[in-house]
Amino acid sequence: MLFPTSAKLRIHDSAEGTRGGELRNETAKMLQGVDYGRLTALLIEATKEQQKLIERQQQQISLQHAETAHLRSQVKTVQAALKTNSRKAPEVQSAKANLAHQ
DSSP states (O other), rough: BBGGGOOOOOOOOOOHHHHHHBOOSSSOOOOOOOOOOHHHHHHHHHHHHHHHHHHHHHHHHHHHHHHHHHHHHHHHHHHHHHHHHHHHHHHHHHHHHHHHOO
16 A cells, blocks of 8 residues: 655654554655554554543433433423412512502
């Protein structure tokens, strides 16, 4: 497999402090191939990290669903209280008026 130098691939060996793989583009020459054995290990680790991220996001989504359900319940309670109070408002005003005239 050949890669043009414009691809700028830089997955280096651990000798330079990074994880496996050996895609080098340090010269003006074409790359002659890929060490798939090293690249496979890199891809497996990346997949594991990605799976951990997906699991954390799924937990966050579950928590958000639970919070949303709780908030909806609170909104319904507040709406019911407002309806009850709005029905009683004329009665309260009338009672206040009666007390004021006494």
